[in-house]
Amino acid sequence: MADDFPIIEKTFAFRCTQCADCCTGDQTVFLNLFDLYKMAQYLQLNHTALLFSKKIVALKKDTQNDVYRPVIRFKSRPFKFCPFLINEWGENGKITGWCRLHPRHKPLVCSLAPVGVRFDAAEDSLQFLLVPPTDRCPGLKEAPVQILEEYLAPYQQEIAFQNLFFKVLECVKSNGWSAAQFQHNLYAFSLQKPFAETLEDILRVHCGTDRIS
């Protein structure tokens, strides 16, 4: 994540209008390990490898951190849009965007928007930044004040999982893996176990620890 977004200390102004601008066009929706688990669960798949083989998820190089990360593959016709987006005509005559994954299976980055999470590996700490979902996001204009602590409260467990995912990426980023190796070694796992146990396994294999708290 770029360094020039403002840090949110306590409050920020936002209310999503469900315009779906951030679910269409040239958006990149980065996923973490738990997002893969939730998405596979929603689609009733028993293994996250199927998200790749069914072309729902692809890998994209995170050049800033020199790792490959999973992203949602947007449809390209009749325009670019997230495959989980449903558009409906609203009562006001405008198109409204609904997310099929909302609320339980939605990627964390979408649930937290416009709050972006930055993990500082050296300090082992998180910062919360105001990241406009798009340049035109109407939700940031004349919007009510949100209290950061309250906004994040439902997502504490998921933020903790993401924090550990970022730690795993730190552990593996010097391995020189190709995209295919990232996919096979890190992003392909069964849903047979509860996610916390899978995360413990991943930490043990790649970081030599199964500490998840």
Ligand code: SF4
């Ligand atoms: S662009 Fe902003 S207002 Fe529109 S759906 Fe995304 S977050 Fe909501």
Ligand code: SF4
């Ligand atoms: S997962 Fe949902 S909120 Fe995120 S881009 Fe797709 S439709 Fe939009």
